[in-house]
Amino acid sequence: MVNVGDSRMIKDQVLAEKVFYLNRALLKQYADASGDQNPIHQDEAFAKSVGLPDVIAHGMLTMALVGKYVSDAAGGSAKVLEFGGRFTKPVIVPAGHDVDLTVSATVSDVAQGKATLSISATSAGVKVLGMAKAVVAL
Amino acid sequence: MISPDSIGRTFPGTESITISQSEIDAFCAVIGETDSSIAPPTFSIRISLQQSEVILTSPEVGIKWDRLVHGDQKFDIKRPIKAGDVVTCSSTIESAREVAGNEIISVRSDISSAEELLVSSWSTLVIRA
Numbered sequence: 479m480v481n482v483g484d485s486r487m488i489k490d491q492v493l494a495e496k497v498f499y500l501n502r503a504l505l506k507q508y509a510d511a512s513g514d515q516n517p518i519h520q521d522e523a524f525a526k527s528v529g530l531p532d533v534i535a536h537g538m539l540t541m542a543l544v545g546k547y548v549s550d551a552a553g554g555s556a557k558v559l560e561f562g563g564r565f566t567k568p569v570i571v572p573a574g575h576d577v578d579l580t581v582s583a584t585v586s587d588v589a590q591g592k593a594t595l596s597i598s599a600t601s602a603g604v605k606v607l608g609m610a611k612a613v614v615a616l
Numbered sequence: 617m618i619s620p621d622s623i624g625r626t627f628p629g630t631e632s633i634t635i636s637q638s639e640i641d642a643f644c645a646v647i648g649e650t651d652s653s654i655a656p657p658t659f660s661i662r663i664s665l666q667q668s669e670v671i672l673t674s675p676e677v678g679i680k681w682d683r684l685v686h687g688d689q690k691f692d693i694k695r696p697i698k699a700g701d702v703v704t705c706s707s708t709i710e711s712a713r714e715v716a717g718n719e720i721i722s723v724r725s726d727i728s729s730a731e732e733l734l735v736s737s738w739s740t741l742v743i744r745a
Contacts, residue, residue, distance in 0.1 A: 498648075504646065507645070507646050508646045510642065511639070511642040511643045511645070511646050511662075512643070512661065512662050512665075513662055513665075513666055514665065537686045537689070538658060538661050538665075538686065538689065539646070541658050541689060542643070542646065542647050542656065542658045543647055545647070545656055545657040545658045546647040546648060546649055546656065548657065549649065549656065549657065554651060555649070555651065555654055555655070555656050555657055555696060556654055556696055558657040558693060559692070559693055560690070560691065560692050560693070561657050561658070561690070561691045561693075562688065562689060562690030562691065562738075563688065563689065563690075564687065564688035564740075565685075565686055565687060565688060565689075609688075612657075
């Protein structure tokens, strides 16, 4: 039987890039939705007082957006079985700016009804997630 | 420093949390997800990270949360969370080590509804010197 539909993936396939935009308002929205009200994600003076260049996005906001990319690629959140990554550099969000989060992925393996995606995520050209991988149901 | 006695310990989640549609909707709205019939893949961090904070900052474990940086995160989703699920979250401090004065702590969280395991997740938390 041949599988058709959005979730069809073959090994070494390169998935389309998607760009998300983050700004201070989105960080506040994520703080409320996640319960993580750490001031380094909202208060510029506080962030700088602890040695950060500016307000930074929650690592888990970055991962939530990359998770949306994976859900879309897989044909829905229900198909996402495993998802992980390492926070290599913060996404820096200056006031009054929309900062990019550019996500792409390659299908690194297909076996037993599942595909493994190797994911790239950068902001302002800097890699923000390392070793990012997801396993999705086909 | 983390109390050595706490390494390897599992802290059972005693409090039951009822997942509401409005909290799933709010999370979906942030990421632009239009299907909120189930929770997005990383939604469970809302439960597990809060629980980790309570456990790790308790006097018996002794971690200072204000020096914490999230190192990495992984999710293993057995069944997506949805509104109406009544869940508990148990957390295990799997390991702790020190690198250049920073403490690196690995915590596993298991979110279950009744006896069904929904999501396991692993967080590496770095407590900066």
